[in-house]
Amino acid sequence: MTSYLLAGPAEEPVSLAESKAFLKVDDSAEDGLIATLIGAARLHIEGVTGQALLAQSWRVVLDAWPEDRQVKLPVSPFISVTEITAYDGDGAGQEVPLAQFLSEPDRLLLPASVAGMPVLRERQGIEVDYVAGFGTEPEDVPANIRQALLVLVGYWYEHRDAVIVAGSGAVVPSGFDRLVAPHKRVRL
Numbered sequence: 001m002t003s004y005l006l007a008g009p010a011e012e013p014v015s016l017a018e019s020k021a022f023l024k025v026d027d028s029a030e031d032g033l034i035a036t037l038i039g040a041a042r043l044h045i046e047g048v049t050g051q052a053l054l055a056q057s058w059r060v061v062l063d064a065w066p067e068d069r070q071v072k073l074p075v076s077p078f079i080s081v082t083e084i085t086a087y088d089g090d091g092a093g094q095e096v097p098l099a100q101f102l103s104e105p106d107r108l109l110l111p112a113s114v115a116g117m118p119v120l121r122e123r124q125g126i127e128v129d130y131v132a133g134f135g136t137e138p139e140d141v142p143a144n145i146r147q148a149l150l151v152l153v154g155y156w157y158e159h160r161d162a163v164i165v166a167g168s169g170a171v172v173p174s175g176f177d178r179l180v181a182p183h184k185r186v187r188l
Contacts, residue, residue: 002061003074006129009054012038013141014149022150023157034157041152044172045145050185051076053141053149055133062126069110071128076106076185079131087125088118106185148179 019034042053052075060071081103084096096116102109108128120126134140155173
């Protein structure tokens with residue numbers, strides 16, 4: 001299974017104004033830097049948790065449907081499936097009707113027999129396009145994740161000149177892990 005981002009969020013979970021207030025920055029001289037830190041912090045949190053903070057479009061590419069009839073989505077929380085395309089042996093794409101699928105927060109549940117399926121090509125025969133995230137508005141993101149993002153932006157803003165040598169510093173501030181811990185995906 002391969003997955004990749006089709007379209008990122010329309011905005012960041014924390015605005016430039018909120019970040020500047022948190023940092024106690026009054027002028028606009030470093031707005032570009034702060035905006036970059038906000039994006040980098042969001043990407044870091046999404047990587048640590050495996051969750052999209054705001055609605056993003058993703059594609060999962062499969063060779064075939066899993067035998068357990070569950071497509072585990074690499075990025076959650078799941079919002080909706082937008083399209084499923086199956087490719088036949090000649091490479092022609094065919095849309096698969098979506099109404100037959102069910103979902104959970106981190107997976108797509110398949111029926112016993114998927115209607116509208118051609119005989120698949122050997123590799124990358126199925127593309128599942130879906131939307132993941134806590135919602136479409138910054139207020140939809142849990143408060144502890146928004147706080148973790150602000151803390152990370154603040155830490156990186158204050159320590160931008162630090163050189164991290166093995167054992168001499170940290171990429172994230174103390175307490176950051178506790179803020180994101182409830183949202184980390186546990187794999188057994």
